[in-house]
Amino acid sequence: MFNNLRRFIDKIKPNFTEGGKFPWLKSTFEAFETFAFTPNRVTKRGCHVRDAVDLKRAMIVVVIALAPAMLFGMWNIGYQTSLHASDWPYELGTAASWWYCLWFGFLRMLPMLAVSYIVGLGIEFTFAQIRHHEVNEGFLVTGFLIPMIVPVTTPLWQLALATAFAVIIGKEVFGGTGMNFLNPALVARAFLFFAYPTRMSGDSVWIAADLWGTDAISSATPLAELAAGIRPSASALDLLIGTIPGSTCETSVIAILLGVIILLLTGIASWRIMLSVILGGGLMGLFFNLLSTLNLPQLSTLNSQLSTYLQLPFYYHYLMGGFMFGAVFMATDPVTAAQTNVGKWIYGLLIGIFAVMLRVLNPAYPEGMMLSILLMNCFAPLIDHCVVARNIKKRQKRALVQQKSTKP
C-alpha cells in the first residue's frame, strides 16, 4: 500500500515542479508529500541538527498526548447533557447510556474540529503559497487545541472567525510558525472571550442542549460559582475526574495527567514549565489562605464575595477550570515560552501566580489562566534577555578575576 502511494506521488510530482501544470501549488503538494513520507532531501550547507523527531513528528506526539483529554471531553459533553436533558434516550448509569454519551460528544466535537482545521489550514496553505514557503505543520496542534478550550455551545461561525483571527493576526502577521509570540490557540479563545462574552461565560453556555430544541440549560462552572461567592457544589473528586461543566476538553485533571506522561516520556514539553506553573499557582493559593486567616477588614470592602475564595484550599485551583490544561499544553508551547532554563522557571512561576491572582481578585474574568499565559507570552523574550545578560555579566566577572589572579 505504501509503495503504491509512493508511486502515485512520484507520478504526479512533475505537475507541481517548475514548468509543470500547477507550479503555484508546489507548497501544497510538498506539504502532503512530507506528511506521508519522510523527505529524502539532504541539506547542503551550514550546520543542521539531525534528529528523527522533526516538526511533524513532534506535533503528532502532542496530538496523541491530547487524545485522552479529547476522549474524556467528548464523553463529558454527553454526560453533562444527559444529567439535564429530560428525554435522554437511555437510562442513566447504564453502559448503553455511557456509550451514547461518548457518541453524542463525538458528534458535537466533530464539526468544531472540522471547522477549526478547514479554516486554519486553508489560511496557512494560502499564505505559504503566496509567500512561496513550504507549508509547515504548525497548525496541526493549534487546530486540535482550539475546539478543546471553548464552550461546547460556541456557534461554528464564531469558531471559524476566531480561528481565522488567531492564524492571521496571531501568527501569519509575524511570519508564520515559529515567529509568533502569542499562543495561537489562546489568541482564538481570547478573541471569543472579548468579542462574544455572552457566548464564553455565564451559566447557560456549558451544556449542549440545543439538539432537543429546548432552551439553554443553566449550569454554573465551579469558577463561576466562586466568582459569585459560593463554594463549588462539585466535590474535589468530581473536579479531579472532570465530571463538571466547563470548556469542552479541559475539565478532567486525570485525562490531562495521562497526556503529561506521554509528553514527559518523549521529552517534547518542558517539565520545568509545568512544575513551576503548578508551584506558582500553589504558592499564590497558600498566600490567599494566609490572608483569609488574618481577617483584614480592608479585604471585605474590596470585594464582598472574596472571603469564600480566600478560604478555598489551594489545591482546588489545580482542579478547576483550565489551570492544568493551560499548564501542560499551553504554557509549554516551545515557540512562545521562555527558552532558557532559568527563564522557564520564572516564566512558569509568574503564570501560576497571575492565574490564581486574576481568578480570586477579579470576578469579571473567572478564568485567569488564559490571560496570564498570554501576558507571560509577551514577557518571555524579556525574561530570556535578562537571564542571558546576567549570565554574560557573571562570566565576564569570573574571567576578570581569573585574569587578575594569574597575573604575576
Added chain:
Amino acid sequence: MANLKKLIIEPLRKTNPVTALVLGICSCLAVTAQLKPALVMGASVTVVTALSNFIISLLRKGIPNRIRIIVQLVVVATLVILIDQFLKAFAYDVSKQLSVYVGLIITNCIIMGRLEAFALSHGPWESFLDGLGNGLGYCLILVIVAFFRELLGSGTLLGFQVFPQSFYEAGYQNNGLMILPPMALIVVGIIIWIQRTRNPEMQENNQN
C-alpha cells in the same frame, strides 16, 4: 501647479501621517468606535492643521528659533479652543461624545510634526495645502477604522442599523472586541499591512 496638487494627494496615499509616519495613533484609538465622532474629529484636525500651518508659515521669519515651540503651541491652542467652542455651539452632542479629545487635538503629533517639518520652511499657501492634505490623510484613516469598528462592533453606520433584525434572530452577534480600543490598533495595523504589500517601496530593508 502639479507640485501643489501633490501636496494634497500624497498624504492621502504614500506619505499618510497615520500609516506611513505612524503619528496621531492615540486619538485614532479613542474616537473611532463610531463613525460620527470620527468624522467630526477628522474634520477638526484638518481645519487645525491647515490653519496653524498657514499662520506659522506667515510668522516663520519673525519667530525666534529658541521659542518657536511656544509660539506654535499658542497658535494651535487658540485654534483648538475656537474649534471646541464651535462644536459646543453647533454640534453639542458630538462635542460631548468627544469630550476631552477635542481639547487634546493640541497634543496631536501630526500638527506639531507638520509645523516643524513643513511650515517653518515653506510659504503660506504651500503650507496651507500641506496641512490640508495631512489632515485629510488622518481623516481618511479615521473614517476607514471607524467604518469597520462601528459596522462590526455595533451593527450600525452613523447610528443607522445596517444588519437587518433577521440576522440577529438567525444567531448573528455584534463583535464586542471591535468596540474595545485594542481593535483600533489592529485595524490600523491591517491597513498598514495592506498598504505596504501593495507598495513594496514602502518596506524598509532590514536585512543588515
